Amino acid sequence: MKTITRIDQIFLITRGIKKMVKMSDVAKLAEVSNATVSRVLSSPENVREETRKRVLESIKELNYQPNTIARSFRKMETKSILVIVPDVTNQFFSEVLRGIEQKAGENGYQVLLGNSNNDVEKEYDFLNQLRQRQADGMILLTARMKQEVIEEFSEDFPVVLACEYKEGSSIPTVSIDNISGARKATEHLINLGHKRIAHLSGPMEVILSRDRLKGYHQAMLRNELETDSVLVQEGDYSYEAGYNLMNKLCALEEPPTAVFAANDEMAIGAIKAAKENFFRVPEDIAVVGFDDIKISSIFEPSLTTVSQPKLEIGEKAMELLLKQMNFEELNRKQIVLEDKLILRQSCGFNKKKK
Amino acid sequence: MKTITRIDQIFLITRGIKKMVKMSDVAKLAEVSNATVSRVLSSPENVREETRKRVLESIKELNYQPNTIARSFRKMETKSILVIVPDVTNQFFSEVLRGIEQKAGENGYQVLLGNSNNDVEKEYDFLNQLRQRQADGMILLTARMKQEVIEEFSEDFPVVLACEYKEGSSIPTVSIDNISGARKATEHLINLGHKRIAHLSGPMEVILSRDRLKGYHQAMLRNELETDSVLVQEGDYSYEAGYNLMNKLCALEEPPTAVFAANDEMAIGAIKAAKENFFRVPEDIAVVGFDDIKISSIFEPSLTTVSQPKLEIGEKAMELLLKQMNFEELNRKQIVLEDKLILRQSCGFNKKKK
DNA sequence: GCATTTTTTGTAATCGATTACATTTATTCG
DNA sequence: CGAATAAATGTAATCGATTACAAAAAATGC
Known part of the structure; x- marks a missing residue:
């Protein structure tokens, strides 16, 4: 009966590095x-019961933890994926992230979070990280890189675009139909009788922004409304941008009676500015946003907005990625999920009288 | 003159795995x-200029990317760290994260994000990931695990606690003085003339919650105010908890005239509930929060709150971790940063007349 | 009981970069 | 110029788990 003491296990501390128990x-x-031992760990059914028990006991006795780095090295996979976010502090993305994390966890994958900080150069750096095998695959929640680059890259490595996409490309993508979502939002304002409707867009180099603008234009056109070009203002999806742009609009000789903002953060900034300019929302100016982030329902007036299925986007994206990493065929490469217009107070809808 | 074509580089696709260029x-x-070649990459000063140039050209020509897994294996380090967050969607943590990320990036470290979802078991799992060398170190933004476990663990692996801490332990920690912060907040309400002050606390098993409660008690005691035990309600730091608890308080025969919530999310939930119960904030009920998350200044009424230096907490935590990973001596293991009471409308302070 | 098949276990090569040590080449200096 | 020293490069072991293949042990069948 051999007993291993704690001293045996913890041993030499050399230069601060603890000597680990190995296989x-x-x-x-x-x-x-x-x-x-390796078999006991990865295919226990091929090991005789008695032997297996003995091995498991030893593992426990020594408190053995397999060295993941060595395993990764041998198998040439890290069991981790990289998710690139344009801004970690943005609520919208953190919910998508949660969807990704969940599916990843279920399948034994770690999520490495990459914050691009809205910087394209950073995005390119992350591609290299994948090339260097720091992760087995990658989900991009932002894609400002050149189309050719991403496309070529995606031929060699598992990649999924979520939320953003590239036109006419074959990269697996999960998103909603931004054009129709924006159209719905704008049409809702039109149906409420608004004619002078402004749009606070996102940066034009991002396709989402162009799509939402397109949806806005379509709605205006279909209803034979003119769009005064001064009513379309380009922002960067930040609260501050919404706030500043709305201040501009309020200063116009003929301010809009409604605003469709390309995301909720800007919408809230806009409402804030409108109020400070003594416009009542929704009475004087109705506002609609996009994304349905958490504050949107809490803020006052609560925000009418196009709701994206954030969690589901994350989950589906991870599923697509998993399939690629397992070399399964993708039957559908482009997944378009349903968005939904949520009516709240900021455009005059009242769930309950107050 | 040898020319390497793209075909040479991209080669065999075997079972979907691209054969990589190696050293x-x-x-x-x-x-x-x-x-x-290895030296050109890691200590170019030891290679003759001419040779170095030749090697660099070959690297470029073949588009060689070093295999990080192999490097990690040989050096037994991953150049990545693990950050455990109780909830990714929480604004407060995402800002701390940004501080960590920044410092990590500067020092060539990747940040692996672990979401514990407020589940202790998950936290224990993450410890094992570190044991298995998935990362070189770990920052805990939540620490519900048993003190002995974390402590023993921290003797063998680089660990930093941020925001949370463990009493009388020697684990490197970055935080603010929650007791004094809470006391300041409560005293502010007392100075405004409030006597019946409620406290919405966090879960009692979390030390932060106990500290903030303690600060509240201290302030009351020092000012010889009685604390009606029905005015202290335990929540879980969520918007919903704040909302529900405030509904309870409003239904009291003698409701409080002021509320100190243990964080901003609960404070905002509380304000929302107060309003729905026809209490005006701050006129009928003053509210103070804790953390100073972004919405707090946007929400109406804007929220008086104790501001934590979130970014700095993240940076300092990463600095402590870096020192441990580099086997440097830590001169100070417990870092306490300055918090700051920010006066806004929710307790009756008006920056500008509206 | 012995040949055949099946199950279990062992041997040793392998993954790709790093690095201690050995060797070669270049430089310095009397 | 040649010895001594310094600089540059090469050789080969190494990290720890996995796995193809070989060998041994157990089970089966006649």
Whole structure:
């Protein structure tokens, strides 16, 4: 009966690095070969019950933890994926992230978070990280890089675009139909009788922004409304941009009676500015946003907005990525999920009288 | 003059795995040994200019990317750290994260994000990930695990606690003085003339919650105010908890005239509930929060709150971790940063007349 | 009981970069 | 110029788990 003491286990501390128990230590104690220990861990059904028990006991006794780096090295996979977010502090993305994380966790993948900080250069850096095998795959929640680059890259590595996409490309993508969502939002304002409707757009180099603008234009055109070009203002999806742009609009000789903002953060900034300019929302100016982030329902007036299925976007994106990493065929490469217009107070809808 | 075509580079696709260019390929093309290539990459000053140039050209020509897994394996380090967050969607943490990310990036470290979802079991799982060397160190933004466990763990691996801490432990920690912060907040309400002050606390098993409660009690005691035990309600830091608890308080025969909430999310939930119960904020009920998250200044009424230096907490935590990973001595293990009471409308302060 | 098949275990090569040590080449200096 | 020293490069072991293949042990069948 051999007993291993704690002293035996913890041993030498050399230059601060703890000497770890390795597989061969377990093998020795259990009086089997390295291979058998490995098998107990990865395919226990091929090991005789008795041997397996002995090995497991040794593992426990030595408190052995397999060295993931060595395993990764041998198998040339990290069991982790990289998710690139334009801005970690943005609520919208953190919910998508949650969807990704969940599916990833279920399938034994770690999520490495990459914050691009809205900087394209950073995005390119992240591609290299994947090239260097720091992760097995990648989900991009922002894609400002050149189309050719991403496309070529996606031929060699598992990549999924979520939310953003590239026109006419074959990169697996999960998103909603931004054009129709924006159209719905704008049409809602039109149906409420508004004619002078402004749009606070996102940056034009981002396709989402162009799509939402397009939806806005379509709605205006279909209803034979003119769009005064001064009513379309380009922002960057930030609260501050919404606030500043709305201040501009309020200063116009003929201010709009309604505003469709390309996301909720800008919409809230806009409402804030409108109020400060003594416009009542929704009475004087109705506002509609996009995304349905958490504050939108809490803020007053609560925000009418186009709701994206954030969690589902994350989950589906991870599913697409998993399939690629497992070399499964993708039957559908472009997944378009349903958005939904949520009516709240900021455009005059009242759930309950107050 | 040897030319390498794209075909040469991209080669065989076997079972979907692209054959990568490796160091030996570069060595062969540059007609040097493996070691020299390695040196060009990690200590170029030891390689003759001419040779170095030749190697760099080959690297470029073959588009060689070092295999990080192999490097990690050999050096037994991943150059990544693990950050455990109780909830990714929480604004407060995402800002701390940004501080961590920044410092990590500057020092060549990747940030692996772990979402514990407020589940202790998950936290224990993350410890094992570190044991298995998935990362070189770990920052805990939540620490519900048993003190002994974390402490023993922290002897073998680089760990930093941020925001949370463990009493009388020697684990490196970055935080503010929550007791004094809470006391300040409560005293502010007392100075405004409030006597019946409620407290919406966090879960009692979290030390932050206990500290903030303690600060509240201290302030009351010092000012010889009685604390009606029905006025202290335990929540879980969520908007919903604040909302529900405030509904309870409003239904009291003698409702409080002021509320100190243990964080901003609960404070905002509380204001929302107060309003729905026809209490005006701050006229009928003054509210103070804790954390100073972004919405707090946007929400109406804007929220008086104790501001934590979120970014700095993240940076300092990463600095402590870096020192541990580099086996440097820590001169100070417990870092306490300054908080600041920010006066806004929710307790009757008006920056500008409206 | 012995040949055949099946199951279990062991042996040793392998993944790709790093690095201690050995060797070669270049430089310095009397 | 040649010895001594310094600089540049090469050789080969190494990190720890996995796995193809070989060998041994157990089970089966006649």
